[in-house]
Amino acid sequence: MRRPVMLICALAVMVTALSGCWSRKELGDLAVAIGLGIDRTDKGYRVTVQIVAPSLAAASSGGSGGPPALVVDTEAATIMEALRKLTTKLPRKIYLSHLSMLLLDEAMAKDGIRKPLDFLFRDHEVRPDFDVAIVRDGSAYDALSIMTPLERLPARDLYDSLNGSQKNWAPTSAVRLLDLMKWFDLDGQEAVLTGLHLVGNLEKGKTKENVESINSPLKFEYRGIGVMKDDVLLGWLNENDSKAYNYVTGKVKSTVGKVDCPDKAGTFVMEVLQAKSRIIPKLHNGQPSATVKITIEANIAEVECSLDLNSREVLDMMKTQAAKRTQELIAGGIRKVQSDFGVDIFGFGTKFHKKYPAYWASKHNQWNEEFSKMDVKVVMDYIIKGRGRIVNPPLKEEEP
Amino acid sequence: MSSRQLTMLLALHYWGSALLGLPSMMIGLSGKDAWAPILLGMLFQMLIIPLFVAIYSQMNGDTMGQYLVRTLGKTAGKTMLALYLFFVPFLIFILTLRSLGDFTSNDLFIETPPSAIYALILFALVYCLYKGFNAVCRSTEITFPIALVLLVMLLLSLIYGADWSNFLPVFEKGVHPVVEGTINFMAYPNSEVALSLFLVPLMKNKQAYQKALIHSTWITGITLVLLTALIIMVLGESLPPNMPYVSQFAAKTVTIGGFYERSETVVTVIWFIVIFYRLILTFYIAAHGCAELFGLKQHTGLLIPLALASIPLAMNVWDNPSVIAELNEVWYLNVFFFNLLCPLLWYTAHKLRNRVKSS
Amino acid sequence: MSVFLISANVLLWAWQIRRFRGKRANVRDKVIVYSLYAIALGLGIMLAENWIIPDLLRPFISLLGQVNRLFGTG
Numbered sequence: 111m112r113r114p115v116m117l118i119c120a121l122a123v124m125v126t127a128l129s130g131c132w133s134r135k136e137l138g139d140l141a142v143a144i145g146l147g148i149d150r151t152d153k154g155y156r157v158t159v160q161i162v163a164p165s166l167a168a169a170s171s172g173g174s175g176g177p178p179a180l181v182v183d184t185e186a187a188t189i190m191e192a193l194r195k196l197t198t199k200l201p202r203k204i205y206l207s208h209l210s211m212l213l214l215d216e217a218m219a220k221d222g223i224r225k226p227l228d229f230l231f232r233d234h235e236v237r238p239d240f241d242v243a244i245v246r247d248g249s250a251y252d253a254l255s256i257m258t259p260l261e262r263l264p265a266r267d268l269y270d271s272l273n274g275s276q277k278n279w280a281p282t283s284a285v286r287l288l289d290l291m292k293w294f295d296l297d298g299q300e301a302v303l304t305g306l307h308l309v310g311n312l313e314k315g316k317t318k319e320n321v322e323s324i325n326s327p328l329k330f331e332y333r334g335i336g337v338m339k340d341d342v343l344l345g346w347l348n349e350n351d352s353k354a355y356n357y358v359t360g361k362v363k364s365t366v367g368k369v370d371c372p373d374k375a376g377t378f379v380m381e382v383l384q385a386k387s388r389i390i391p392k393l394h395n396g397q398p399s400a401t402v403k404i405t406i407e408a409n410i411a412e413v414e415c416s417l418d419l420n421s422r423e424v425l426d427m428m429k430t431q432a433a434k435r436t437q438e439l440i441a442g443g444i445r446k447v448q449s450d451f452g453v454d455i456f457g458f459g460t461k462f463h464k465k466y467p468a469y470w471a472s473k474h475n476q477w478n479e480e481f482s483k484m485d486v487k488v489v490m491d492y493i494i495k496g497r498g499r500i501v502n503p504p505l506k507e508e509e510p
Numbered sequence: 511m512s513s514r515q516l517t518m519l520l521a522l523h524y525w526g527s528a529l530l531g532l533p534s535m536m537i538g539l540s541g542k543d544a545w546a547p548i549l550l551g552m553l554f555q556m557l558i559i560p561l562f563v564a565i566y567s568q569m570n571g572d573t574m575g576q577y578l579v580r581t582l583g584k585t586a587g588k589t590m591l592a593l594y595l596f597f598v599p600f601l602i603f604i605l606t607l608r609s610l611g612d613f614t615s616n617d618l619f620i621e622t623p624p625s626a627i628y629a630l631i632l633f634a635l636v637y638c639l640y641k642g643f644n645a646v647c648r649s650t651e652i653t654f655p656i657a658l659v660l661l662v663m664l665l666l667s668l669i670y671g672a673d674w675s676n677f678l679p680v681f682e683k684g685v686h687p688v689v690e691g692t693i694n695f696m697a698y699p700n701s702e703v704a705l706s707l708f709l710v711p712l713m714k715n716k717q718a719y720q721k722a723l724i725h726s727t728w729i730t731g732i733t734l735v736l737l738t739a740l741i742i743m744v745l746g747e748s749l750p751p752n753m754p755y756v757s758q759f760a761a762k763t764v765t766i767g768g769f770y771e772r773s774e775t776v777v778t779v780i781w782f783i784v785i786f787y788r789l790i791l792t793f794y795i796a797a798h799g800c801a802e803l804f805g806l807k808q809h810t811g812l813l814i815p816l817a818l819a820s821i822p823l824a825m826n827v828w829d830n831p832s833v834i835a836e837l838n839e840v841w842y843l844n845v846f847f848f849n850l851l852c853p854l855l856w857y858t859a860h861k862l863r864n865r866v867k868s869s
Numbered sequence: 870m871s872v873f874l875i876s877a878n879v880l881l882w883a884w885q886i887r888r889f890r891g892k893r894a895n896v897r898d899k900v901i902v903y904s905l906y907a908i909a910l911g912l913g914i915m916l917a918e919n920w921i922i923p924d925l926l927r928p929f930i931s932l933l934g935q936v937n938r939l940f941g942t943g
Contacts, residue, residue: 123633234617237762239771288763295748464678625874804901811898814885815905818878822916826925833926840933843940 141202144179145211145265147250148226150218154187155226158251159196159204160265178262181255189229206233209240210269212287213250213306219336219343224294227341231291238288241272244336244343246305253308256315259326268330272304275332280365280382281352282332294341297474298459301338302355305346307331339453339478347447354443357436358402358456360387366411369435372427376415380408380432383495391461393469399485400458404440408432409496413503420501425494433492441488454481511709513718513725515647518654519787520706520726525657525733526788527606528698530613530755530781533738535838538751540691542677545739547691552731554696555703556724558850562703563720565853566710568860573711575802581860588803590852595799598848599705603792607631607824610785612831617755618778625821632817635790639813643712643794650787657783660776664757665736667764667773672743697842703727704849708795754831757781793817871917878913882906 145160161180182199186192193204212230214223230236245253254265261267276284282304293301308330314320315328335352337344347355356362362385368377384407391400410419410428417424447455459477463470473480536544569577579587610631611624619627638646681688703723713719741750741760750756761774797816801809828834885906889899 123630237772238759239763239765291749292746295752296746464675467679625871629873629877806898806901811885811902812905814881815902815909818874818881818909819905819912821874822912823925825916828926833930836930837926840930840937843933843936844929 135205139202140205141200142208143204143206144208144263145213145254145268146206146209147183147213147215147245147254148189148218149215149249149251150221151185153185155189155192155218156183156185156249156251157189157192157196158183158254159193160254161200161204162208162263179264181251183251189226190233206236209236209265210263211265211272212240212242213245213253213268214242214303215245215249216247216343219244219303219338222341224341227287227290230287236287238291239286241269241284241286242290242303243268243272243285243306243332244303246307246334246346248306248308248312252312252316253306253330256308256312256328256330257318257320258330259321268306271330272332276356276361277363278365280356280362281335281349283335283352283356283361296460298454298461298463298470298477299457300453300455300478301341302455303336303338303343304332305334305336307333337447337451337453337455339451344451344453347443350439351443351446354440355447355455357385357404357440358387358389358444360385367408367432367436367439369428369432371415371417372424372431374415374417378410378414378417378428379412380494381411382406382408389456389458389461391458391465393462393466396469398458398462398469398480399487400461401487401489402440402444403489403491404436405491405493406433406436407493407495410494410498416503418502419497429492429494432494433490436492437488437490441486444486444488448482448484448486452482453478458484458486511644511647511712511714513713513722515650516706516709516713516719516722517725517729518650519647519709519791520703520722521729522650522654522657522784522787523702523705523791524726524730525661525780525784527609527785528730528734529661529737529784530757530777531609532695532698532734533741534750534754534756535694536691536738537742537747537756539694540687541683542742542747543681543688544691544742545677545735546681546688547695548731548735548738550688550692551695552727552735554692555727555731558703559720559723559727561853561857562707562723563716565707565857565860566713566716566719568857569707569710571711573798573802574708575799577860578856581856581863591799591803594848594852595796595803597844598702599708599792599795599799601844602702603789603796604820604824604827606785606788606792607820608827609834610789611824613755613781617758625825628821628824631786631789632821634786635793636813636817638790639794639797640810646790646794647712653783653787657780660780661733661737664761664773664776664780665733665740667766667770668740668744668760670766671763672740674743676743676746677739693842694838697845698838702845702849704853705791705795707853708798754834871913875910875913875917878906878910882910 141159141161143159143161145158147158147160149156149158159182161182163178163180182196184192184195184199186195193206197203214226218226253268256264258264258267261270272282272284275282283302285301285303290301293299308315308328310326310328312328315326320326320328334346334348335355336346353362353365353367356365362382365382365385367380367382369380370377384405386405388403388405389400390403391398393399413419417428419425444456447453454477458481459470459474462477463474533544536547540547568581572580575587575591578591581587582590607628608624611627614627615622615624638649706719706723710719713722737757741756744760744763745756753759758774758777761777762772764773765771793813793816797809797812800812800816801807806812828837882903885902889902
């Protein structure tokens with residue numbers, strides 16, 4: 111008699127545990143958010159959420175009917191309030207664990223992003239692995255409402271594009287929430303965020319027309335890296351300076367650079383395969399200076415002038431030209447940041463902290479001023495690895 | 511109980527609350543040198559082990575209650591036992607229970623009232639202890655390898671995002687934070703070696719006991735050092751003190767190759783396993799000690815009422831989590847007194863008594 | 870929730886009494902076990918009625934704080 115009773119008791123306890131009375135989250139009750147947008151308004155924030163519409167986003171269902179994702183937005187004084195208010199517009203509660211993108215608009219960034227981000231740092235459902243970007247000349251609401259031809263879920267498209275472009279094209283930088291968390295707390299490095307442009311006809315971009323024609327009316331483009339001081343956006347870097355930023359922080363995985371041909375008119379293009387950077391801080395009589403040593407391995411990707419690539423001197427000349435060009439680019443970029451913005455986004459401060467702790471302890475409060483006056487030398491180590499499939503460009507001129 | 515089982519039980523017990531809370535506390539105290547206090551603490555621990563082995567030989571197979579009565583006399587012995595029981599195992603039990611409730615109601619099941627979690631786990635604890643403590647020891651042979659494998663998996667996956675230069679400059683703020691860190695590490699979790707004294711009647715020989723203590727110390731020490739070091743490398747030194755549950759957050763940042771993601775559930779699983787063993791050990795000691803205190807032969811009758819009483823106690827012990835920070839500042843005093851000074855006291859008292867008797 | 874606790878307490882106590890009636894346990898055992906149940910019941914009722922403030926560790930912490938000031942690194 112005892113054993114069946116015990117068994118029933120145990121089963122009863124397990125039933126209470128497994129059915130999860132209190133904290134159960136049925137999948138049908140969740141609105142999975144893949145994109146979040148925060149705009150600044152007078153009342154507070156306008157929060158836009160892009161939600162997956164599951165039955166319509168699945169590829170197997172033939173793409174019939176409506177869009178793969180929905181966008182809902184609302185205004186409130188704080189982010190958490192806005193998210194809860196959104197349940198009045200949706201039959202489900204918003205679930206943030208699958209966020210791919212967070213978009214902020216420029217007005218928000220110029221005001222300071224620490225306050226709205228506190229919710230994202232604090233909530234336990236939010237994971238720190240999504241990307242953050244600033245929408246330039248537009249609102250996050252618009253950016254999240256576009257349809258994208260290649261990927262069904264627009265926020266995923268933005269995320270994949272940002273990460274892909276960081277790997278293949280130096281001027282963009284994928285900044286995760288984790289990176290922002292680290293930079294906000296660090297004295298020696300300031301935050302950066304990538305800028306997103308929407309190019310084209312915004313109204314058409316929000317409709318199915320964007321997906322239906324070969325040349326979609328609205329395209330998005332990542333352009334420029336925004337320099338921030340603490341949590342306020344100061345300004346934007348142009349393409350070359352953004353490249354410099356990525357070179358110095360060692361984030362370049364592969365990119366392409368144009369170089370003038372030595373002695374002849376025309377340009378050739380190097381494809382960078384590997385770029386490593388080392389920042390060596392130096393302290394001289396209490397004055398900081400740094401050397402940035404960049405090691406690049408590159409392939410010749412495109413030659414538009416007539417050069418004899420079989421000759422060693424020509425390759426050497428190309429190498430020195432490429433190295434010089436890159437060095438000017440990087441040095442120019444660093445100088446521009448020093449003079450125009452005066453904030454250390456490259457992380458020189460953390461290097462000084464690690465090597466000269468005593469100096470850092472005395473100067474870290476005025477690090478940004480020290481950084482602007484600092485002398486930075488760029489040293490290149492350039493290696494040409496390969497030339498591609500053909501050696502000489504087609505139709506090479508004959509030497510007279 | 512074999513030496514291997516005791517090793518595993520003690521290792522699981524030390525990992526108990528340390529896995530989730532220790533890195534944050536250590537990094538808060540010692541910054542990026544948080545690996546140093548753990549190593550130092552481990553070394554000190556090894557030095558203290560001989561004291562406990564000596565007490566083991568003095569105890570001669572008695573339980574703690576009988577040993578204390580023999581050493582200090584009937585009333586003093588029983589009072590000492592009562593005090594110790596209340597301030598160490600029982601208190602740790604309630605606090606650990608409470609931290610389990612806090613964790614689940616903050617991070618996992620937000621709407622569940624913590625008392626439901628307590629009821630569930632107490633049911634499991636009472637049932638396991640009804641089957642006898644030996645059964646529990648044998649179960650560690652299964653769960654310890656699981657916990658170890660999951661922990662190693664976690665450590666390996668953190669290596670990918672690690673930045674090795676986060677340790678520099680070493681000892682930036684001098685030795686003082688390291689000393690503070692060592693004291694705190696000795697206090698929690700390491701001084702709970704004293705709790706193993708209660709398990710002495712189950713251990714057959716001295717060599718096995720000593721081996722178990724030494725092995726559990728270095729296993730725990732090394733894994734905790736690696737965990738703390740990896741957390742410093744992945745997150746830096748300013749983020750962890752701000753987050754109570756760093757190990758889980760660090761696991762959230764792991765993405766390798768775009769497909770190995772979301773492994774923070776591993777941390778939760780490990781944590782549940784080790785918390786269970788910490789709870790079961792302290793609960794057993796508290797119940798068994800109470801039984802001896804009142805002269806009962808079996809402790810099984812006491813399990814259910816103690817469990818029932820601990821639910822309201824656990825819920826009332828503090829009203830908001832910021833008390834934890836205050837408690838952490840002073841906890842080492844409690845533990846040093848009961849787990850280090852008192853065994854020393856008992857050892858010397860026993861020696862003196864023997865000398866008096868023989869003279 | 871506290872209703873559940875108190876009812877569980879009472880039920881388990883009743884079960885224990887029944888077990889004791891079967892075997893011949895001595896008075897001492899019974900008294901101790903029953904008193905523990907009574908304490909558990911009391912605590913449960915206190916929890917339900919909110920008679921005690923949920924800050925039981927406070928005196929302990931202040932005691933340790935005093936000792937810390939005298940001896941420790943505080």
